[in-house]
Amino acid sequence: MTTTSGGQVRRLRLPAALLTAALIATPTFAAPAFAAPSVLETTTLGAAGAGSVTEPEPESAPATAPATVTGEGLQQMAVPGVDETAAEDEGAREEATALTPPNLTDTVASIPAKDLNVATTEPDPADDDQLAALTAEKATKEFTAAGLTWTPDANDEVIEAAVRLREDGTWSEWTSLEVLNPGSEGEGTEAGTEPVLSLSADGIQARVLTASGETPADLKINLVAAGTLVTDSKPKATTAASTGTSVDGAALKPAVITRSEWGAKESQANTTTRRSAKLQAMYVHHTASKNTYTEKQAKDQIRGIFNYHTNVLKWDDIGYQFLVDRFGNIYEGRRGSMNDLIVGAQAGGYNANTIGVSALGNFDEVEPPEALVEALTRVLAWKGYQYNLNVKGTTTLTTSTVGPSTAKYKNGVQVTVPVILGHRNTNLTACPGRFLYSKLGSIRTEVSKRIAASTSKYGKAHAVLKAPAASGSYSGDSPVSRDGKIKLGWKSVSRATKYQIMVRSLSDSRIWWAGKTVTGTSADVTIAAGETAIFGIRARDDSGRVSSTTWLVQSTRPKAPIATRNYTRWTTAGLNLRKSADVDSDRLLTIPAGKKITVTATSGNWSRTTYGGKTGWVSSSYLSAVAKPAGKQYRYASTNTRLLKSASSTAAKVVRVSKYEKIQLLQTSNSWSKAKLGSNTGWVKTYKLSAAAPQGKMHRYAAINTKLLKSASPSATKVVSLPKRKKVQLLKTSNAWSKVKLGSKTGWVKSWKLYSKVPTSR
Numbered sequence: 001m002t003t004t005s006g007g008q009v010r011r012l013r014l015p016a017a018l019l020t021a022a023l024i025a026t027p028t029f030a031a032p033a034f035a036a037p038s039v040l041e042t043t044t045l046g047a048a049g050a051g052s053v054t055e056p057e058p059e060s061a062p063a064t065a066p067a068t069v070t071g072e073g074l075q076q077m078a079v080p081g082v083d084e085t086a087a088e089d090e091g092a093r094e095e096a097t098a099l100t101p102p103n104l105t106d107t108v109a110s111i112p113a114k115d116l117n118v119a120t121t122e123p124d125p126a127d128d129d130q131l132a133a134l135t136a137e138k139a140t141k142e143f144t145a146a147g148l149t150w151t152p153d154a155n156d157e158v159i160e161a162a163v164r165l166r167e168d169g170t171w172s173e174w175t176s177l178e179v180l181n182p183g184s185e186g187e188g189t190e191a192g193t194e195p196v197l198s199l200s201a202d203g204i205q206a207r208v209l210t211a212s213g214e215t216p217a218d219l220k221i222n223l224v225a226a227g228t229l230v231t232d233s234k235p236k237a238t239t240a241a242s243t244g245t246s247v248d249g250a251a252l253k254p255a256v257i258t259r260s261e262w263g264a265k266e267s268q269a270n271t272t273t274r275r276s277a278k279l280q281a282m283y284v285h286h287t288a289s290k291n292t293y294t295e296k297q298a299k300d301q302i303r304g305i306f307n308y309h310t311n312v313l314k315w316d317d318i319g320y321q322f323l324v325d326r327f328g329n330i331y332e333g334r335r336g337s338m339n340d341l342i343v344g345a346q347a348g349g350y351n352a353n354t355i356g357v358s359a360l361g362n363f364d365e366v367e368p369p370e371a372l373v374e375a376l377t378r379v380l381a382w383k384g385y386q387y388n389l390n391v392k393g394t395t396t397l398t399t400s401t402v403g404p405s406t407a408k409y410k411n412g413v414q415v416t417v418p419v420i421l422g423h424r425n426t427n428l429t430a431c432p433g434r435f436l437y438s439k440l441g442s443i444r445t446e447v448s449k450r451i452a453a454s455t456s457k458y459g460k461a462h463a464v465l466k467a468p469a470a471s472g473s474y475s476g477d478s479p480v481s482r483d484g485k486i487k488l489g490w491k492s493v494s495r496a497t498k499y500q501i502m503v504r505s506l507s508d509s510r511i512w513w514a515g516k517t518v519t520g521t522s523a524d525v526t527i528a529a530g531e532t533a534i535f536g537i538r539a540r541d542d543s544g545r546v547s548s549t550t551w552l553v554q555s556t557r558p559k560a561p562i563a564t565r566n567y568t569r570w571t572t573a574g575l576n577l578r579k580s581a582d583v584d585s586d587r588l589l590t591i592p593a594g595k596k597i598t599v600t601a602t603s604g605n606w607s608r609t610t611y612g613g614k615t616g617w618v619s620s621s622y623l624s625a626v627a628k629p630a631g632k633q634y635r636y637a638s639t640n641t642r643l644l645k646s647a648s649s650t651a652a653k654v655v656r657v658s659k660y661e662k663i664q665l666l667q668t669s670n671s672w673s674k675a676k677l678g679s680n681t682g683w684v685k686t687y688k689l690s691a692a693a694p695q696g697k698m699h700r701y702a703a704i705n706t707k708l709l710k711s712a713s714p715s716a717t718k719v720v721s722l723p724k725r726k727k728v729q730l731l732k733t734s735n736a737w738s739k740v741k742l743g744s745k746t747g748w749v750k751s752w753k754l755y756s757k758v759p760t761s762r
Helices: 295-312 370-386 440-458
Strands: 069-078 131-134 138-150 158-167 191-193 196-210 220-229 274-276 281-286 322-324 330-332 354-359 394-398 414-418 420-422 485-489 498-504 511-518 522-526 532-540 550-556 563-571 575-578 587-591 596-603 606-611 614-619 633-637 641-644 653-657 662-669 672-677 680-685 698-702 706-709 718-722 727-734 737-742 745-750
Touching: 069 138, 069 295, 138 158, 138 295, 158 191, 196 220, 196 295, 220 295, 281 370, 295 330, 322 370, 330 370, 354 370, 370 440, 414 420, 420 440, 485 532, 485 550, 563 606, 587 614, 653 680, 718 745
Parallel strands: 281 354, 281 420, 322 354
Antiparallel strands: 069 220, 131 196, 138 191, 138 196, 138 220, 158 196, 274 511, 322 330, 394 414, 485 522, 498 511, 498 532, 532 550, 563 596, 575 587, 575 614, 596 606, 606 614, 633 662, 641 653, 641 680, 662 672, 672 680, 698 727, 706 718, 706 745, 727 737, 737 745
């Protein structure tokens, strides 16, 4: 299975011997330390001399006209919370089977428990405190891939996201999907799951468990229909194998079915700017899907993955660089992978300096066919030869994650792994399945034999283009460039038609970011204020083939100067006073909300002030020119929620808060609000509160057969019976109780027994 390195931790139990030493992974979100240098977003890449600047062209043009596809589509259905009727069905609370269950073998014995990125709490669908969302069984149009997405919450964790599918009129068991998040080395804006693939599903039921029991914001079911290739009867590879030569490893290049042949809609994909500095390892995956597909359906499955990754998860492209099927066909995956080291989204935490080849099917269930193993061997031999890898050896990868991740190890941990490895070697997954994983030893041996034979016959593989040599002096050659303007120069390369400017951050030597191309041998660039950038250059030809990258210059442009100020502001939230104008700077103290401060200087979006005898910087986003309103402030719960002991979704519950319940607002801090309900004080997410009181009459429907009571107590006298689905007028809420009116009778009922919509009946 594929994953961005922001993919969330699969929860499992560790062996008892490790429990006392294991550190639990805590979900946090922050800007990746290895994010693209902002020089790429703000740099002026201008021409100089004989050159002209052009936008980066697609990394590989389709070999033929795009295939005609009909019936493609995306169905999206909002999941507002728990369907009360579905929740009464015992089958809805059955445990799910993981699509790719975590595997801690291979590495646990050699890695200290403190470096393992695992948690010890298992999901429990029978636990009401975890159940955040549950749908009824839904009939749909036929689809190829299904998954869930939501808006990530730094203070909450999706413990499990599971689905059931209806195929050929029969409902499957619950399947737990791999949970992903946007973040480190990955791409996209959506948190969600990897897709489950189907050949003929037309129904779905979804369930989500969270640490807080709260429904994730903007939770959706996403169903992808891959459509049908109109002109296709059998896969054909128009990209034929090359004749014997060591240039770019061509002697071992196999025939490959191109993106246009399997029906990739190129308008959906972006050519990612990330390039690996070198190739260290090659991952083997499986898609954990049906093993009974036809040759024609293989392309449908690939389009399903592609459409889900790009349209649903908002990734740049399909996550894998290559795919293979059970008939021995090889498919081009991520655009540009034929000629370049395009960074993919296939091994969370280890996408840089690696590539991934995915086998269509579930090889935790069956042995991989010989034709599939042969196709896999051909791809690995080609790329291993092209980049001169010791395919029977090992290499060291550095874990790079931000926030929740499927990586087995914590950010920064170095892991020694085989050069040809399974996804399970570094991530919490069974991928590529036990039967395919057991064949990796023999695959390494065969790949090594083929590389040795080609090396003996043709010599070591080498790039068709030589790397450009640096030429000229640079205005930015000194460590600091005050205006950020630098002139780059290099020597021409035989057979090169363009030169591509490459940029690298100081903190991450694994990735070059591909900039614009010029046709000459010089260019002017400008670094953004506050940035340090390393510039390089590489040659390209008209076929998209590239040379290695030559380092040209490293330079820093200082930050903008600090502007002196003297005015008054009020804090709108609890603000951290930091030592410098940087979110990673040391915290000096916290300034409460509503405090009057004097701003003495600004720098970007930061303001300098003195509070409590300490001088530091606060975010200007939480300062107001208007004083905090006098007197008590109140809010109304916009959803059923709870007050917690601290500003964390994993904190203990203080008391339940019913929808529309009035509470006193005490303070706000970042995305949390401290509030008082009766004698109880606690924290609640700010977005769950509304300043506006509910208007007009409000009604509810009984979720189950129950009764109205004279007071808000289970031992109170019964007023009248309240049948299931009966409509009542909501008068007020208090803690976990609601006061309602049924006809002329008034009484109290537990809030969870009421539903905002008419419960459906089966």
